[in-house]
Amino acid sequence: MKTLEELAQIRDRMKNKVALREGSGEIRVVVGMATCGIAAGARPVLNAFVEQVADQNLGDRVTVTQTGCIGMCRFEPIVEVFEGDKERVTYVKVKPEMVPEIIKEHLIGGKPVTKYTIGAVE
Template sequence: MKSFEELMAIKAKMQDKVAVRQAADNTIRVVVGMATCGIAAGARPVLNAFVEGVNEAGMAETVTVTQTGCIGICQYEPVVEVFEKDKEKTTYVKMTAEKAQEVIEKHIKGGKPVTEYTIGATKL
């Protein structure tokens, strides 16, 4: 059974890191639409892929993954927006967990947006 002792061990391990975390300037923000439209279109696994992928990449200190409500382009859900400091926002549409992994690899880690998944590349 997962014990509360185990939780306290994670706490002890992390307390050293907290000071660093607060000082770090978060440079990338990944926002996943999680309203009814997003959830119905499959946003939950997409969000999960970003949370786990960012953590596995060891980038949890500088990349935050957050949720938002309906952005208003429900037909393109799951929608993911990536905000980077001093750069234009990237809007990814019709996302999947697999595409999310690719975005982490190429965009979040590599710095180059995956243009083919962006709203600009979608026929309106």
């Protein structure tokens, strides 16, 4: 059973960690979650990024956020990756099955998975 005592334990465990993490996150993963994105299947994609980034302890380097309509509705679900001064990488028609590869090759390995990017699809 999930109890409030258990939540209190999470609080005690997290207290110090949260302060440490502030200001970090050199890579930003942004998932389009407007009506067009949601209808095209963005929710499981966002879920996959959130869960796998946490499971692989990438939270210190990678921040996963959501945004509104990116303006290219026919390519939704769209995921944009921002990293420092590098050019933004735009993944289009993203499916949850693609997420492990994007995390492994791009977020960890530093090489964008070009076959899923807008350049490859357009």
